[in-house]
Amino acid sequence: MASLAATASLSAPAPMIDVQARRQSRTAWLLVAPAVILILAFIVAPLAAVVFLGFTDFELGYGSFRFVGFENYAELFSDRTFLKSLSNTALYTAIVAPVSLLLGLGLALLIESEKIGRSFFRTAYFLPVASLLVAMATVWQYLFHPSIGPINAGLRMIGLAGPNWLGASDMVLYSLAIIGIWQSAGFNMVLFLAGLTAIPRDLYAAAEVDGAKSALDRFLLVTWPMLGPTTLFVITISIINAVKVFETVKTLTEGGPNKASEVLLFTIYQEGFVYLRVGYASAMTVVFLAVLVVLMVLQYRLLDREVHYA
């Protein structure tokens, strides 16, 4: 790059380069202008507005609004629904993210080491990722149905009384987590499969020379460290996707029974778009964004520190 610039400045007089540079910069502006305008209109401005609205008592349908300072935020942290929603989201994430990660990794390892039916298995496990979640949630509702559902029918055949999967408040979050895991494990699996194929074969041979005889030794010595970047990425994306759970809750439970499946995005949706309390819902949105930002920062930190294998 530097040498190119040097030869250019030798062959052409300085003003010429200036004109060229200016022309290039003008073209660049033309090419990025539509994107800049749309980013400002659909990301930056709404983002500023949501922070602003969080400090007001704005409600859709009322003409005027006033500043309330941190009142919305104070209300948030004594709002039982919101607190319930936060803890539900945390619990849901704490189940779905690790289980779907481990399942994805396990499936990838099994499929990678098996010669038969590789593409069939990959398709089968990946299918939920490509399916319409709202539709498949409806199917799960049927499977989970306490009296006519196949799952409880199967349990009855072996003499067990199945729970009321989506109808009992101590069960509903776990049932939703099962759907969440089913839906995301295949995605993680595909990412891990890509990570596995990128590991150079001779590393395994080298490990064997070094005395790593069992499959477990080889996994701990080679596979796991080499998968570092993939794993970190899968962790982040799994957590972020789990925090954003909405479709299954809206379709199947509407946050019930007894707010037992109230999750963050659903609560924001209810407050903002059903009760139309835009100011209050904006404050919730700011909290939601803060959670996402913290997760992202953690990922960048870890990426910087931990992973140097590639």
Place this chain on the structure above:
Amino acid sequence: MTAAPFTLGRAFRLGLLILGALVFLAPYIFMVSTSGKAQSEIFTSSLSLIPDRFYFVENFAKAFSRVSMPQLLWNGVVVCALILVFQVVIAVPCAYALAKLKFPAAKLMMALVMLGLLVPIHATALPLYVAFDRLSVLNSYVALVAPFSISVFGIFLFLQFFRAMPDDLIHAARLDGMSELGIVARVIVPNAWPAVTAFAIFSVVAHWNDLYWPLIVVSNQAYATPPLGLLYFRAAEAGDDYGALMAATLIITLPLVAAFLLAQKRFVEGITMTGLKG
């Protein structure tokens, strides 16, 4: 590894994989089976997968009569296609400029892109809804498409791809007298085809499946996308006619699943590529 003998460990591994696959496919199997059962048979809660009496025609007829399925699918196609076209047409030139042209604001632009990557539609939905309400554009394709016309993720993905392209290619085109826009259209895009395909798959899957935004801006069946339409259908059915409900889910799930089965390799590549770089 070559022609491995059929050991106990291997049998165990295969058994595990087959069992898992059955569990993962069970919802699809029951969906197809139940869409062919009569209401009375569903209520006997038998586990048999083959319906006693084939009720497919009746269930599908019901699914088609309650909610206009062709309209839903058409809306899904229109919305996804419009979004994709806008995203590509706007993101590709922008990414090209950021990757290959020198201009002072490039750094600032990169910061905007990174900021945008952090912000999901859920965070901007409230002000956008208020604004769309004021502009009276709720219940329209405009409302469904506009916020997604810009994909910072697209810019990010294309940027990575363009950076890896050799500069010589572009210099040669410039010497041939091509304009920068001509370079984008005739040199960059044809060479960026893998990235465009990957992005297209990512975008279509995301927007075909999205419920949040359509739920907010659409209250009129005429503009309902497939997920929203299915919600309407469930409400209209009061939930318990599982035969018709499964028929409706089957119709709505099929297009994307069929596309996936036909272009599997591309799908998996697309998801891995976009996933790993997101």
